[in-house]
Amino acid sequence: MAERHRPPADFLGLRAALADRLLPLLVGAMAFLAALGIAGAQASAGLAAHWQQDAATALTIQVPTPQAQDATTTTTRLAAVLGALAATPGAEGVQQLSPAAINNLLSPWLGTDTADLGLPLPAVITAHWAGPGGVGPLRAALQKLSPGTLVDTGALWTGRVAALTASLQACAAAVLVIVALIGAAVVSVATHAGLAQRRETIVIVHELGAFDGDIAGLIAQRILRLTVTGALTGTALSLPVLAWLARLAAPFAASTLSSALLGLPAPLWAALPALPLIAALIGWGTAQLTVRGWLRTLP
Amino acid sequence: MVLFEDVWLRYRQAAHPGAGSPEVLRGISFEIPEGGMRWLTGPSGAGKTSLLKLIYLSEHPARGHIEVLGTPVARVTRNQASLLRRRIGVVYQDFRLLPQLNAYDNIALPMRLAHRPETSIHADVIEIMKWVGLSHRHQALPFELSGGEQQRIAIARAVVSRPKLLIADEPTGNLDDDQAQRVMLLLTALNKLGTTVIVATHNTALIQRHPAPALRIESGRLVQDG
Known part of the structure; x- marks a missing residue:
């Protein structure tokens, strides 16, 4: 004990x-x-x-009748838009889709060779927006250069x-x-x-x-x-x-x-x-x- | 010290909580003064154990007023009830030792639950183990002890913290005459030191050897007080 x-x-x-x-x-x-x-x-x-982030900065620009010229200019609408984009500081990675790439995109609906159909297809340009503010001023400027030009952002996505x-x-x-x-x-x-x-x-x-x-x-x-x-x-x-x-x-x-x-x-x-x-x-x-x-x- | 006024007890039925069940205790009234001693007698099933359960707060009365150690039990909080229980020593009829603890730890348990320092516990446990004659069995687990030894450990656990009130339900039921006599000497010695003692028993010889006022219960009613 x-x-x-x-x-x-x-x-x-x-x-x-x-x-x-x-x-x-x-x-x-x-x-x-x-x-x-x-x-x-x-x-x-x-x-x-x-x-x-990717979707918000992506730009898709459609230029209708891209080879047309306005009466006041000597360049085509497409060249005018590309020139404006090149001169805009916030627009980066500007790239025009080739006809083959457009063909590829449209092939599910229009077949393999859209050129044969004779359709008036727009030119498509892709870019990234890195500028300050929104793309509103750019959209207005491009539509002034080439009426009918559409500038889509990834806002929906x-x-x-x-x-x-x-x-x-x-x-x-x-x-x-x-x-x-x-x-x-x-x-x-x-x-x-x-x-x-x-x-x-x-x-x-x-x-x-x-x-x-x-x-x-x-x-x-x-x-x-x-x-x-x-x-x-x-x-x-x-x-x-x-x-x-x-x-x-x-x-x-x-x-x-x-x-x-x-x-x-x-x-x-x-x-x-x-x-x-x-x-x-x-x-x-x-x-x-x-x-x-x-x-x-x-x- | 212990006051009962018109106390009724009815056990709740788990299967039928709302159903009426017969009263176990009916209109019990008595008073035991501080330092008093009472035998609690009556035939089996009369309600002796139920009355003791009310005193050590293991049951709530259906009706009536109870005071234990001067405290009205109906008004105590759960923590106050725990503190009150620490001042009451209980010897259960069925011993109720913790099977996983040895004799020493079973006896020390009430003091440890009261958060007494371990250094002050040891001397008290050794002293009480000598009193009940089980110093040599301190390491034994309850299943290794005989019925009589278990009962003595249960008695030691109840008295080790020198309670103000000691309740013993058939404390000598498993003991031979010599051991019973020794236990009764311990209980009367505690009573002389000021502890109020209530002992429920059938043993009339024991009552005759240690005369004290008795409470007698028959069929849930108090039929004798004094």
Whole structure:
């Protein structure tokens, strides 16, 4: 009896009641899905921003009757438009589509050789707008030089891509919320199972004067350990999968990604460590609420 | 110290929460002064254990007024109820030791739950284990102990923190005469030190050996007080 007695670390017997296999496994699966969801949301946002930028700056200029000359000038309408574009500082990458390229574009509707049809096709010029402000002044100037000239921007596509991005991100957010809710439900069920298994012990401890907060704290601590273990494992296991997906998406992604760690973007590296923390918070909070609610059924 | 005024108890039925169930206790009224001792007697099923449960706040009365250690139990918060329970020692009829804890840790449990420093716990546990004659069994788990040894550990757990009120439900039921006598000496010694003691028992010989006022219950009614 003279030796020192250490207080038992687990006097409620929670190691047996809340076993260290099933709950970490399920939480790990949730963390794995959450990691994929976060990566998907960030990737869609990045790609959309890239596409929006391309679409917003793209110019398509159609010059009707390109070889016609106005009475006041000696050059053709096409040459006048090309000259004006060359003289405009914001218009970059000006390129006239060749007849073959136009043929190619129209072939689904008009067949392989549009020249044989004798149709009055416009000349098509592509460019990128890098100037300040919008393309309104350029459009007005070109229409003055060549009446009927159309200047299209990618504004319509920009709006569509923005809508697509918003819907993809909403889907990712919904997935994350559902994963969090399922995680909380899993923790709640596991906690109830543990309480049922240790009911007699907890009732005795309660009747010996333990505070509800003390009992809830002990159980929440055990749940916290299990959820963090599961979330860390699930997040770690998601890394090779995310790296593989990043390699598949590399042609669509920014060129800087290839040099990043595992090919994953910095914002994803910042978000992934938060997963175990969020899982810990969900696990601890759910266990506290579940145990305190259950204890309220006792006198 | 312990005051009951027209107390009725009816257990809730889990399967039929709204359904009426027979009253276990009916119109119980009595008062035990501070430092008093009472036997609680009556036939099996009369309601002795139910009455004790009301005192250690394990049940709520359907009706009536109860004060324990000067505190009206209907008005206490959950934390106040826990603090009140820490001042009450309970010896359960079925011992209710924690199966995963050894004898030492079972006895130390109420003090640890009260967040007493570990250094101050050790001496008290050793002293009470000597009192109940189980110093050599401190490492034994409950399933390794006989019924009598388990009962003595349960008694040690109830008295180790020197409660203001001690409730014992058949504390000598599994003990031989010598052990029962030793336990009764412990309970009366605590009573002399100021602890209010309530002992439920069938053992008339024990009552005759240690005379004290008795509360007698029959069919949920108090039929004798004094």
